[in-house]
Amino acid sequence: MLKPMLKLIFALMVVVSGSVVANELPNICSRDQNVNEFTILSYHEIAAKGETLDSTYTVTPEHFNEQIRWFIDNGYHFVSVDDILRYRKNSKLLPDKAVLLTFDDGYQSVYANAYPVLKKYKIPTVIALVGGWLKSKEKVDFDGHMIDRSKFLSQKEIKEMVASGLVEIASHSYLAHKGILGNPQGNKQPAVRTRQWFPDKQVCEDETCYEQRVHDDLLENSNFLKQYTGQKPRVMVWPYGYYNTKVTKIANKLGMPIGLTLDDGSNTKITPLSRLRRILVEGKMTLPDLKLNMLVRNANFTDDARTTKAAHIDLDYIYDPDPNQQEKNLGGLLDRIKKLGINTVYLQAFADPDANGAADYVYFPNRNIPMRANLFNRVSWQIATRTQVKRIYAWMPVIAWELPKNSPAAKDLVVTLQVDPTHLNMGYPRLSPFSPKAQKVIKEIYEDLAKSVYIDGIIFHDDVTLSDFEDDSKAARLQYKKWGLSQSVAKIRADKKQFAKWTRLKTEYLDDFAMELAQIVRNEQPGLKTARNLYAQVALSDNAEEWYAQSLKDSIKKYDYTAIMAMPYMEQASNSTEFYDNIVKRVKEGKCGLERTVMELQSVDWRKNSEAISSSELSQTIRHLYDLGVHHIAYYPDNQYKNIPNADAIREDFTKKPLRMHTIVPSNVTSNK
Template structure:
């Protein structure tokens, strides 16, 4: 009698393993240990393929019916907005496995093919309506395509559904479900979160104008929808899933405390109402895939935590004073990325023409650093729209900024007593992280960057470090006194106990500042992931925290990803394979070490006049790392023009699957 159960378990394990392999999903270590409180599904059209406007997100009526029945048969309970608010505001418990059904854009097929099922089983739902589409009389401008108004819900149909008590009307903006110019090059980007490039004025709209534009649009839609449907929206469904701190505050002011996103992850007790996460149900999604995603959310795993296959790209290689040549360079990069098969790009946001490790210029508009070219937004958007890349990280310094001499914080720099030749010393010019003026400037640089480009993550430069002879500035002295230490580095170094305490405090201080900067970015890019470059010696030598104020343990704990610069030629390691093996060994000793560590390889030998490392060696190294169970691999630098490393060979190497166990990602039977 155990054979049917055993067969079921084997089939399920086989499916989940193959699904995870196909989607590059490793074992995942969730930072948020709270349980999933409810799951939200995002539907669009419910129509057969021949009747759809966009087949990508159109679910056939038969599949919708099967999905609803699967949910009912497997212990899921449908809830509405009232239930969620009663739970969050008054503590009224939700039923187990609570699910909210939502429909975006207001397609007529929702009334024809979904509403009968909702009505039959008394299922609450939310429909998100775009005011400008609803009030059209003949044609709807649907992302640049003119569509018959009859393809969308009529006023009569909406009022009938609202009158049933099952359907709640949400705002999907009045005129913001479209793209607007997001940079001088003319990329069309989401209107709700983009500071518009004003072609005639050759500048971006200012912050006051931006917020007024958003306020006017959301207010107009609320007034219209209340008159049109008889119901005032209290839910804002962010167009394209994009939102930021400004728009969610405006929505709250207008009586919409709930915001529905397309962010990845579960809805736990710490998920804010304005940032509730949804599973986007796609047209080709099978019932098994939906089942897997539901299980992932209930297990509080992220469903896009795929293995990292990253190219680390210098923007300096793309920049050209000739805009025509610059566009050609970008086109070459895009074609190369496609061939490489990478799913992640670390993209330089700063310029370092004198190669001293500090940012002299940046590639985005800001208040403090000269802009070499308004290029980052252009390149990142093109990569996102034209290639297979899923995540773009901005590669940015934390403290290695060379400010103009007239900047009030320009002289507030890290003071180094001496360089210790016994370990690697980068010696970048850096602003003192202990200077209030310097911290303010750095935060403002990050604020400006956050509003100028779309990114999925931040990769902090390897400047997040202070050596065992740093920082001896007057600002640091004040901080050391606050910590209860001697006021100078020289005095601290004479007391072993103070020295060890000082080392730990510096490590924590730098990481805490990085998290503050990440939060500034996250206000504009809510799903932002964090990564940082870490010196290889930090993973190899127990004394290295004293040398760098970097800790493998603390880094894995604080950042989503730690990118170890595993570069044996730079480190002059006598045995490269042993070098990699030792790093991986120490990473495995950390909780979630493999899940949160990127092994970043070098493609040139800087100690031999930038001699290229052979693609065959890189291929063998990647394959070897995969056999060790490494999930995440990157390489630097990416050479756009010399095919180094060889794109076809890297694609083949990256196509290999890491060796890993799936026991921790199996449902309990």
């Protein structure tokens, strides 16, 4: 039976959307099982239609009144920043269903249309101000448009609201509420997190300059607001919701330990004060929509509830030495993605032109491996801002890197003792995960990826693996000694107890290394999700962990999603239906197995010269998997030039709309030049 809260959400979803299917319901496998302590709402303008600067995020006065009355009538309690701090620091309990109101950007309409309501009901509020806009005397450069200064709060209005004791002033940056050039193709991206691209020098801003720029902006705004409003801000509201670990540390040092984001999810006891989450209240959000958002947050469901409908896309299909042709290719991809109706993209971030299984190039600036083209940032941003896709994962190898010969780690390779013809052997070059030099290079590659692109997740390539004859390198042998094992693969294999221990430790070691890489990226992309490709045999054979150092149970536990390469023709399965059934059966045996597993289907048969799998067969397979209870589906490869798979058919298969939290895309952060 559905739990009471889940029943309520289900009923409300039916009211809001008109129809709901079972696999769209939020899952209850969030990694943060704590309860929601308080909800924060992000408002912008409160203005009538026709009087707004940006209708996307404008709530009419009538709707604002309606929403506030609903909160009051339904037992919600408005709290202040002080209330939250006293709770976090002194354990003074918050009231049930606690809500904090915030207003971004400092529009004059907040004073005219919201402040009277706040005074009437004595509602504490945070107003985030952009110092550079307030300092302007006549015109404000608002998202590239010159707006009359009177559209924003005056000093007198701000001081009046502060004097009421209801309003706390927050920083919203001094001049960083804008987009700056983020790549050679001309995309403007959020200034707080983007390393600026300098076209004249063809380089990105270095880390020292980046940190100094952000520091100076936040310091200037803090000083300005103290002088202008009489209140020094202790809250930093990140423009457009974008931030990273570095800028939160900068804000904290400047006296702003509280950070407000637009991240998805609840504010539980483990949510840092520097990363508090908010619901963005949009103009089109009806009262039933807001009710749904509140229920979802209170139940601590997040975007994980969205069913995955993913295409695994090769960036090699977009790359072209001719920039004009490359842009045409990208335009074709965007059109295709819209037609496909997918909500998730696994986007290739590396290139392997010699097809030996190891990455020779990447599509982003970095210190260690040649860049084929500075392309990933461009493509991922265009997909995020111009299509319906809600999550973009960077598809990255973990150890399958073919480094330049002059790299200190180039020769630190996995050593295979011998090949066993009875099961799959990797057969491609990989850096030894036990080599400190190799680890350093790989970590730096991931660090550079994180700084140069905007992504929602990482999907690790199928190379997070070592066979039962690997690794016999010098570095690996030293690690085996630390584990209390013999220092050669041959000796370990000769001892059943050692072999079992070795297998388990290798599996854990590889997964832990992948998690370490994810954390490096997460420092820059705090909401990062993790996924990994897993061989189908790992879900089918009891001996698979020995062969691959991969475990289905461990994978489901450690990664947000496990994308099983459910490809019967590649595996030469005699019966495709039984192949899928057996995988799903094993997945269901684990806790949260279905919620955290993606079934990744093959769209071509590589054993028949990449002949396309028919649309009818793909559709039948997807329907069958849904019947088995599978939530998440992906496919590989996608060929936009041959329409493989058929876009119309895939869209039909992926028509069920998933639950989606609201996000904000800044209007001046562009997808085009």
